[in-house]
Amino acid sequence: MFASKRRGLSVKEISVFAMLGTVLFLGDLLMEWAPNIHFVGALIVVYTLVYRKKALVPIYIYVLMNGLYAGFSLWWMPYLYIWTILWGMTMLLPRGLHFAVATVIYSAVCALHGFIFGALYAPAQAIMFGFDFETTIAWIVAGIPFDIIHGLGDLAVSVIIIPMTALLSRLERVPLPYRIKKRADSI
Numbered sequence: 001m002f003a004s005k006r007r008g009l010s011v012k013e014i015s016v017f018a019m020l021g022t023v024l025f026l027g028d029l030l031m032e033w034a035p036n037i038h039f040v041g042a043l044i045v046v047y048t049l050v051y052r053k054k055a056l057v058p059i060y061i062y063v064l065m066n067g068l069y070a071g072f073s074l075w076w077m078p079y080l081y082i083w084t085i086l087w088g089m090t091m092l093l094p095r096g097l098h099f100a101v102a103t104v105i106y107s108a109v110c111a112l113h114g115f116i117f118g119a120l121y122a123p124a125q126a127i128m129f130g131f132d133f134e135t136t137i138a139w140i141v142a143g144i145p146f147d148i149i150h151g152l153g154d155l156a157v158s159v160i161i162i163p164m165t166a167l168l169s170r171l172e173r174v175p176l177p178y179r180i181k182k183r184a185d186s187i
Contacts, residue, residue, distance in 0.1 A: 013054065020047060021061025025069070028062075036117075036146055037153030039160070041110045044083055046164045048090040049106070049177045059083050078124040085120055086113040095177050099162075102178035106165075107158035115151030118143035 009017070020043075027039035040062070047055040063079045070076070089109050097105060113120075119140050126136040162178075169176050 009054070009057065013057075017051075017054070017057040018061060020058035021065065024058060024062035025065040028066070029069075034153070036114070036150035037157070039157055040083070041086060041113055041154045042157045042160050043164070044086050045090050045106055045110050045158070045161050046168060048087050049093075049161075049165050050168045050172060050174060052091065055087060056084070059087060074128050077128065078121045081124075082117070082120050086110075089113065093177075097178045099178050099180045103162050106161045107155060110158040110161065111151045111155035113151075114154030115147055117150050118147045 024040055024043055027043065031038040044055070044059060047058055051058075063076075063083065066079060067076050086109070089112070090106075093105060093109065121143075122136050122140050125131060125139055131139065165178075166176060
């Protein structure tokens with residue numbers, strides 16, 4: 001008979017992704033004392049670099065856990081897309097960057113998402129509360145100080161991206177998304 005392609009997630013992947021989603025949630029919960037400073041952005045970059053499309057599973061486990069814990073209220077609705085934007089930004093990064101370049105770019109993407117978090121949140125706010133364009137812009141501008149803290153916090157926390165990516169890549173036996181040595185043919 002014909003060999004069929006296996007679809008879906010393996011038991012191992014389901015278990016690992018459940019744990020990774022829980023790590024996102026607990027990391028966020030443990031950092032509540034520091035407003036807008038958390039490990040979520042950096043870990044989403046790590047998960048995306050290692051698991052690619054499948055990184056959406058732990059991301060949405062995290063989103064679901066947030067809703068279960070704090071309530072599926074209006075604040076939660078933007079979480080349905082806002083973390084996916086960081087995943088998408090990371091997915092667009094080229095593979096095989098030199099280690100030094102990758103370190104800077106991964107951190108920059110993580111920080112950029114923090115800096116624009118309020119602007120990314122704004123469309124949902126505008127729809128849910130009936131903001132016009134001027135009110136939406138005012139809402140974004142009023143949140144700039146919080147976005148600056150968020151971006152700087154994400155930049156500081158981004159130091160974990162390279163070591164966590166290396167560790168998770170080794171554990172999963174997948175190639176690193178960046179290269180450490182010069183390629184012989186580039187000399």
